[in-house]
Amino acid sequence: MTSASGTGTATGRPAWLLPTLVGYRRRWLGKDVTAGLSAGAVVVPQAMAYATVANLPVEIGLYTCIVPMVVYALLGGSRAMSVSTTSTIATLTATTLVSAGVAAGADDAGDVLGSLAALTLLVGVVLLAARLLRLGSLVENISNATVLGLKIGVGATVAVGQLPKLLGETVNVSGEGFFRGLGAVAQAWDSISGVTVALSIGSILAIVLLKAFAPRVPGALLVVVAGILIVALTSAREAGLELIDPVPSGLPVPQLPDLTHLGALVPGALAIAVMVFMETAAVAKGIRKPTEPMIDSDAELLAASAANLAGGLFGAMPAAGGFSQSAVNQGAGARSQLSALVTVALAVAVALFLGPVLSLLPQATLAAVVFVAVVGLIQIPTLVQWARISPTDFWIASAVAAVGLTAGLLAAVGLGVVLTLVLVLRELNIPRLDGVVRRGGALAVHLGRGLYTANALENERAIVALATTQEEPIDTLVLDVERLDLVTMTVLGALEELDRDLAGHGVELHLARLPDSAVEVAGKVSWYQGMAAAGRVHDSVEDALAAAAGREPT
Known part of the structure; x- marks a missing residue:
């Protein structure tokens, strides 16, 4: 219960700290533990997979499941939201690093971590500035058409970026854009691996079928386990199956930012910050139950800012609320952010004890996890429906998607923000x-x-x-x-x-x-x-x- 002064709770805890524990009941603890484990089964393999979207070591995905999630659990107002990285944020991270001239290849991944820390910290700073200026409601006004166009652009770009890993090719197209990625894949067609293609098709089918017929079963986790077992028990590696880089055991440690490319990282940080808050606010409001407190946009801005500032200090990727793991968390009965802390505990256990096991994970398995997740973003039927209902929204979504596929996702986010401002000004311009x-x-x-x-x-x-x-x-x-x-x-x-x-x-x-x-x-x-x-x-x-x-x- 909140104190009369509004500055603290009946337990003496400040009102801004652990707000989702206000009115907590002991009987909810079991549900929070179950929900946290269920969400962890989704978020941990997904976060590792999304780290590969940015061509970063998979442990960076694990770190993003730990530090930002803890900070949001302490400050965030959504009871069931799970905060880590998402396909959109991971793709924008890759695009930003490549655009800034930061090498992101597997052989030099260590060199990029300082720039990654600088980028994540920049995102936190931008979100903090938006909070101080009370811009929460402005960012939330970005139109649904803009968001749909961005989703289509992200989905298609990331899906193409995963093709080399799904086919066993040696070409790297991370952050290179949609058409460049297609061209690179076509040029490297001769390096396709049969065993990799077989594993990729099997993994994709398993995830899709489990999602359709057994939605409560964590398909991503099962294919990750299956991929590790295939490597451990067969000679698939000798047959040409490529594995992820070795995963070190241990927890995230403080990471000094590399300011060499700071100026070049700023445009990407602005775009990522916009998407972080858009996704976080959308998920928080989308999963809120009518009996739960209203979501405060400015408070969410502060929580997202703190999560990214802390994440940047420990080498994590930019973090936002993810819909899939949040939906699993809520569906399993999460009543507070204690469930997120359980997910963090699971991620810590994986980081501490399962590094050698994760090192047996095929690249194709993680690529399949990402591929299935992002293909769902390419909502062409929705676009066709909007063409009949609202031609204006159709053309806006199409324009944003086209820019994302040609000029890049950073340009698409910029166009989306500009179009939103134009639409808002046009609406205000109509006299009443x-x-x-x-x-x-x-x-x-x-x-x-x-x-x-x-x-x-x-x-x-x-x-x-x-x-x-x-x-x-x-x-x-x-x-x-x-x-x-x-x-x-x-x-x-x-x-x-x-x-x-x-x-x-x-x-x-x-x-x-x-x-x-x-x-x-x-x-x-x-x-x-x-x-x-x-x-x-x-x-x-x-x-x-x-x-x-x-x-x-x-």
Whole structure:
């Protein structure tokens, strides 16, 4: 229970620490343990697989299951969300490193870890800045069409990037983009390994069939175990089956960031930060039960920032809320972030004791896990459906996807943000004049939304048009501005110009119900002072209409 002061709980714990334990019941502990183990069976192999998407050692995926997840469990407000890396974040990480000129090949993976730490820390810093500026709601306004386009671009790019590992080829196309990846695969067609292809097809079929007919069974974990057993018990390795690099046993240790490529990493960090918060907020709200507290966007920004800052200090990849493992966590009965701490304990056990065993894991097995996960992002049927329902959304999603497949995912995220701002500004730009009341020679108009820089001119034009196109001329226009909580010099300038334009048509402007916060600013401007002195500012619309009626000729 939260204390009356709002700064702590009945147990003496600060309110911001472990918020999901507020009102916790002991009988929930068993469900949290079960849920944490179930989620771990999904998140641990997935995180290792997603590390390979960025062409990083698989233990980096394990570290991302430990440090960021612990920090989110301490600060996050979603009871069932599981925070590690995702296919989108892993792909953007790979693209950012390649674009920055950071080598990401398997032979020099150690050289990239310093730049990875710098990138993850940058993501945390960007998220922290967004929190300080209270931009949570702005990021959440990125349209569904933009998100769909990004998913298609990510899904296709990552799927192509896994083809070499699924086919047993030696070419590396991590972070190279969709068409480059296809071209590289075609050129290396002669290096295909039959045993690798057989394992890849079997792994993909196993995951797909288990998901369709036994969704509670952790298909990714089973194929990982099967892949290790095949290597341990057969001569598949001698037949050409490639394994992942040796996995060292141990926990993550502090990692100093390499600032050599810092400037080149900034654009990617911005894009990753946007996607981290979008995914985290979407998952948190999507899995929230009606009986659970509402998700605070700014609090989630802070939790995501802290998770990435801590992760960067320990060599983890950028982290976000993942839908698949969060859905498993919730479906298994998770009641709080204690379930995430159980998942962390499982990841720690794997990191400490199973390194030699994981070193027997075939590359094709992890590639199959990633391939199945990302193919589900290529939602072409949804795109076709939107073409019939909303052509605007269809073209936005198609444009973002096309840019992602051609110019790269960083450019696609940038385009998505720009399109979102354009759509928001376009919506704000549409005047909403309602509650129109005619009384004698006076016309009262309610301003349906606040005035902003983006819509001030359009509203001014609409109001003048309304006032000058009445069947019977008016001499007074009462503007109900109760929604004008915040005014700027641009807005005040627009109102002053509206006053002049109406006066030019023989119409006198009156303002009604201007909020106190707006009066405090407007009262310092000579134009508004003149309005008030002339009795053209009123506490209510009725007062304004009565004042207008008192001037009408009898």
